[in-house]
Amino acid sequence: MKNTRNFLALGALIFTVACNNAPEANVQAEDAKEVDATKSAEAVKYAVLTDADEINWRGYKTYSGDEHVGTIQVTDGNFEVKEGEIVGGSFTIDMNSISNSDVESDEYRAKLEGHLKSPDFFAVDSFPTANFVITDVSPVEATAESNATHNVTGNLTLRGITKSITFGAKISMDENNVSLNASDVIIDRSQWNVKFRSTSFAQFADIAKEEAIDNSIELNINLQGAKS
Secondary structure (H helix, E strand, O other): OHHHHHHHHHHHHHHHHHHOOOOOOOOOOEEOOOOOHHHHOOOEEEEEOOOOOOEEEEEEEOOOOOEEEEEEEEEEEEEEEEOOEEEEEEEEEEEEEEEEOOOOOHHHHHHHHHHHHOOOOOOOOOOOEEEEEEEEEEEOOOOOOOOOOEEEEEEEEEOOEEEEEEEEEEEEEOOOEEEEEEEEEEEEHHHHOOOOOOOOOHHHOOOOHHHOEEEEEEEEEEEEEEEO
């Protein structure tokens, strides 16, 4: 009987792990870093173009396999470039622009978008914008697993909380244009106090597994800039 119980417990553990389809965060949030203004002295500014879907997001339920996708818009910002390299920059993200693109029902899509904007998630009435400020950009060698040319470090402010994050990005530029593309940037929402149905917080510790929403949010970032 003891062996049977152990076998069932092991089976339940394997089932639980197998059903968690959400990826783990691959971006570690750390304390915000100071911005070294001397890096961008005499830098040329490239204004971010805001006529496209600059950020695509994906969120997950932890065990059910359900997920949602959508976009967020960057409203303004710039890259600071010196001697052919990005040395700084900052970007404003309109949190009221959060939209969903996979739900077909207009009614349900509106409810979902409204919920994402509510205090349960991003509290856009109190925090209408998010910001990202570049603090460091360093070159890396592209690999078979990643076509990133640089690591980008910056302070991400979300819900009034500022954390430093680093992610790989493919950066290219010429005399008049610059682009930054970063895929599979996965952050842990709980580090910015986005609590709803996150088992990282005490009020949701006993939530049914099928109702838990994973902490991971996947971002795909596509920013284009033109010389000001």
